[in-house]
Amino acid sequence: MAYDPAVLDHIFWQALTGPHACYASGSGAARRYVEGFSPIIAFADPTQPDFDGLREVCKAGEHFYCDSWQGPAPEGWQIEVESSMFRMVWAGECPDTDAAPQAIPLTAEHAPQAMALAQLCKPGPFGLRTIELGEYWGIFEDGQLIAMAGERLRAPGLCEISGVCTHPSAQGRGLAPALIRKVLRQQMLRGDTPFLHVMHDNPAHQLYLRMGFRDYRQTVVRVLARTTAA
Numbered sequence: 001m002a003y004d005p006a007v008l009d010h011i012f013w014q015a016l017t018g019p020h021a022c023y024a025s026g027s028g029a030a031r032r033y034v035e036g037f038s039p040i041i042a043f044a045d046p047t048q049p050d051f052d053g054l055r056e057v058c059k060a061g062e063h064f065y066c067d068s069w070q071g072p073a074p075e076g077w078q079i080e081v082e083s084s085m086f087r088m089v090w091a092g093e094c095p096d097t098d099a100a101p102q103a104i105p106l107t108a109e110h111a112p113q114a115m116a117l118a119q120l121c122k123p124g125p126f127g128l129r130t131i132e133l134g135e136y137w138g139i140f141e142d143g144q145l146i147a148m149a150g151e152r153l154r155a156p157g158l159c160e161i162s163g164v165c166t167h168p169s170a171q172g173r174g175l176a177p178a179l180i181r182k183v184l185r186q187q188m189l190r191g192d193t194p195f196l197h198v199m200h201d202n203p204a205h206q207l208y209l210r211m212g213f214r215d216y217r218q219t220v221v222r223v224l225a226r227t228t229a230a
Contacts, residue, residue, distance in 0.1 A: 003157035003193050008087070008216065011153050011160070011195075012042035012067050019154040020133065028053035032064065036129040038152060039064045046070070051077065058226045065125040066222045073224060081223035086205055090184055090194040092212025099181035103137040106148060110138060113145040114163070121165035124197065136163060137182060139175055146170040149179035151187070159192040164204075176204075177211060 007014050016024040016031035024031045029044035030053030039062065043049045046068040058064070063080065073079045106114055111128050114136065118126035130136075134151025147170060152162035161183050166176045184194040198205045200218065209215075 003155075007155045008089070008158060008195065010042075010044075010068075011087070011155060011158065012040060013044055014155040015153040016040075016042050017044075018156075023133065025057040026053050027056075030054045032057060033127070035062075035127075037127045037133065038125040038130050039127060040125050041066050043069060049074075060226050060229045062226045064224055064226075066224060068219050069222065070220055076226065076228040078225045078227050079222055080225050083221055084200045084218050085197050085221045086200060086218050087216045088196050088198065088205075088208055088213040089216045090188075090212060091214045094188040095181045095185045098185065100137065100139065100175070100178040103139050103179060103182060106131045106136040106138045106145075106150065108132075110145065114138065114148055117145050117148060117165045117167060118163060120167065123163050123165050124199075126163060130163060134159070135183070135186065137179055139170075139179070141170070147175035147179060149176065149183050151183065157191070157193055158195060159187045159190075161187075161194055161196040164196075177207065180211065 023033055023037055025034050026032050029050035030041065032041040032054060033039065041054060041064045049069050051074045111131055114131050115128050130152065131150060136148060136150025138145045138148040140146065146167040147165060149161060149164045151159050153160035161180055164176050164180060187194045196208065196213065198208060
């Protein structure tokens with residue numbers, strides 16, 4: 001499966017101006033997912049961030065994740081968290097079988113449960129409508145969503161695995177790896193290369209390496225807040 005490394009290097013911008021342009025707002029060299037989706041912003045050139053392109057589409061009090069951008073925050077913005085994450089690419093074979101046949105597709109009716117699980121597990125930027133960005137799968141017990149994983153960023157030849165969560169009461173049962181294998185199998189059967197993001201200090205990084213992902217690059221990630229209105 002082939003993909004362009006230049007696309008993967010700027011995957012947030014590529015997604016927001018490509019397959020997910022219909023879920024994006026902003027102008028010039030800046031885009032964001034519209035409210036309700038994952039709170040992410042991206043710039044065409046992170047070394048020259050076009051915050052003017054976000055002026056009309058970001059409200060005071062909103063918080064966003066931003067990849068790769070460094071430097072001081074402009075007036076009207078505040079950096080709240082600065083860390084780093086690994087971008088990892090699948091380097092293994094396509095699984096022969098569905099590792100989580102008990103999982104069901106998540107739809108709009110499941111969005112509140114998916115959001116609640118994400119708020120509990122904190123897998124990264126997640127919104128009530130994030131499950132609309134790709135195929136999301138969940139495992140339920142007694143009507144409760146206890147584990148999920150799905151797809152977020154897309155670009156030609158690439159599809160991200162995201163929103164990986166397991167309720168604390170169900171951890172240690174291998175549900176997350178099974179869901180990841182389910183999702184990546186579907187992606188590979190479509191001809192896409194799976195990839196994912198994980199914070200540098202997240203123990204799941206070692207799990208992903210053991211599963212068959214490899215580190216592609218480590219990048220700065222920031223959480224920033226819009227402090228003044230347009």
